[in-house]
Amino acid sequence: MSSTPATSAPLAPQETTQTDVLIVGAGPVGLFAAFQAGVLGLKCELIDVLDRPGGQCTELYPEKPIYDIPAVPGCLAQDLVDRLMEQCAPFAFPMHFSQRADSVSEHAGADGHPRLLVTTDAGKRFDVAAVLICAGAGAFAPQRVALPEAAALEDRHLHYAVRDTSRFAGRRVIVAGGGDSALDWALALRKVAGRVTLLHRREGFRAADHTVASMRAAVAAGEMDFVVGMLGGLQTDDAGKLTAATIKTRDGEQTLPADELVALYGLVSEPGPIAQWDMDMRAGRIVVDTTTYESSRRGIFAAGDICFYPNKQKLILSGFHEAALALRKAYHYANPQKSLVHVHTSNNAALKEKLTHA
Ligand SMILES: Cc1cc2nc3c(=O)[nH]c(=O)nc-3n(C[C@H](O)[C@H](O)[C@H](O)COP(=O)(O)OP(=O)(O)OC[C@H]3O[C@@H](n4cnc5c(N)ncnc54)[C@H](O)[C@@H]3O)c2cc1C
Structure with missing residues (x-):
């Protein structure tokens, strides 16, 4: 349940999934983050403690209309989740449900760069360059x-x-x-x-x-x-x-x-084990630097309702922006030798092909 101090030894090659970014939480922000990761050329996997995607939209108000998503004049919350799933589908990133992120620890990667190991309550292990926490109000748990x-x-x-x-x-x-x-x-x-x-x-x-x-x-x-x-x-x-x-x-x-x-x-939200991950927290939320949405702990980012900064708005569109910026910094942890060249999706032939023919 708790984080452990950094170790310098490389990780033993047990049954561990290696990827660039682990997204914790498959609510609307986590789903859009997966799309953004794909656009940036990052590999990622998602986990959610629930058995399906959608977070609050699906669990709390699937049939309520939402009117404040850019370019979507109105849609039901569940429709928004379905569209976000459709949007990130071309990248086919694995989504692991009924998995709660429990612990995190640092270790050195094969190239000597720092990496993170996240374990879940169901025993899965993810060896990643960065973690993006999109855990909303926390892990939903049954009342x-x-x-x-x-x-x-x-x-x-x-x-x-x-x-x-x-x-x-x-x-x-x-x-x-x-x-x-x-x-x-x-x-x-x-x-x-x-x-x-x-x-x-x-x-x-x-x-x-x-x-x-x-x-x-x-x-x-x-x-x-x-x-x-x-x-x-x-x-x-x-x-x-x-x-x-x-x-x-x-x-x-x-x-x-x-x-x-x-x-x-029904469900209640619990801060869950993430609150013990040795990050600066404010009122149960993760304090982030608003230039990168990185927490006080290197390589761990937060976006959506779970993050805290002055004037933070708990809105889906704010989470989309936060996730997009967080992943740009995460890119450098996953690709320390490369610089991130900004291109629009329409100028990247391979990406355009992937998204057009999805
Ligand atoms: C009734 C209601 C109406 C709303 N209407 C609007 C609206 O019209 N427009 C708008 O912009 N916003 C609205 N909101 C707010 C909006 O729903 C939230 O801002 C949004 O859901 C935040 O998205 P998120 O992905 O950050 O978090 P969430 O939607 O809360 O998703 C977080 C996910 O993370 C998972 N999780 C948490 N901890 C862990 C863990 N340790 N391991 C694995 N998984 C974990 C949870 O199970 C959950 O699925 C409304 C909220 C409510 C309650």
């Missing part, structure tokens, strides 16, 4: 069940995401939550589970009307249950397996037999 007995059940019988529906085959499942995810998964799981109960603290939902209508139709058809109430406790057997949940309802308490609990209460 957890606030019961003392919940932690021991996590990943066994308490789930904050559904990755494999077959895991729930024949099981009695409680899906807790009132947003699109909770309703979508309750509807999907009813097809494989023994029985699904949707649990929400009130009758109203924060989900699309058609999804709510589908859920109510499934309940009316007897395909699943819906209970209005809140989790009051989780019961386990001697082997630590979930057996039931106590539900607090308006009329008192009831016990609901259950083998699995899927809690989809």
Whole structure:
């Protein structure tokens, strides 16, 4: 979780991805940064702790219109993400999802120039000339069940995401939550589970009307249950397996037999391990030099909502600019012997070909 001091020894050639730049965060700024890296002739890879790109646009407001992207008079947030994906697609940079950047350390490259080694919580290692942190408000994490007995059940019988529906085959499942995810998964799981109960603290939902209508139709058809109430406790057997949940309802308490609990209460942003990377921080954000967007730590840059400087605006267009400048400095770390010659994309034949025929 923490950074370690610089070492002068070359890195052991273990299973490590070598590239020029690692972009941490595949929100709108990270995606545009990938495009910029391609334009500059840099190789890069992206990681995101979530299982899909888009950051806040996708997670918080996919159907809200955005009107302040240059040359885009209006588009939905998810459309913007789709277009950014399309824009960087010609470079085919690998994107690694469900990977949280955890630690960073310095080492000497084969040519003696400093490099960085980033490891993720899933054990991936990236040996890079520069890191561009586009981590927004921090790593999104699920809002957890606030019961003392919940932690021991996590990943066994308490789930904050559904990755494999077959895991729930024949099981009695409680899906807790009132947003699109909770309703979508309750509807999907009813097809494989023994029985699904949707649990929400009130009758109203924060989900699309058609999804709510589908859920109510499934309940009316007897395909699943819906209970209005809140989790009051989780019961386990001697082997630590979930057996039931106590539900607090308006009329008192009831016990609901259950083998699995899927809690989809939404996401919260956490500063995450990056806050321990020995960079100057201000109010949870990374202080950058606005000529290069480099942090106080050599080779680590920050762009988008995660960076801090006087008068910083948390807007997508600001992040695009910050990433573009950061990568120009990162270029020199990746190519210490070369100078970066500025050309417009249309004057670079190979690039023009790549972008035109994508
Ligand atoms: C409701 C709402 C409406 C908005 N409307 C507008 C608007 O109209 N116009 C506008 O310009 N802006 C708008 N914004 C702000 C805009 O969404 C942000 O400025 C923008 O999303 C910042 O982009 P980003 O890529 O820096 O960060 P994010 O979008 O937050 O993406 C960061 C990504 O980094 C990932 N991440 C974080 N830490 C790690 C880690 N350690 N390892 C791996 N991955 C990590 C996160 O999972 C996330 O996917 C709005 C924001 C909200 C909440």
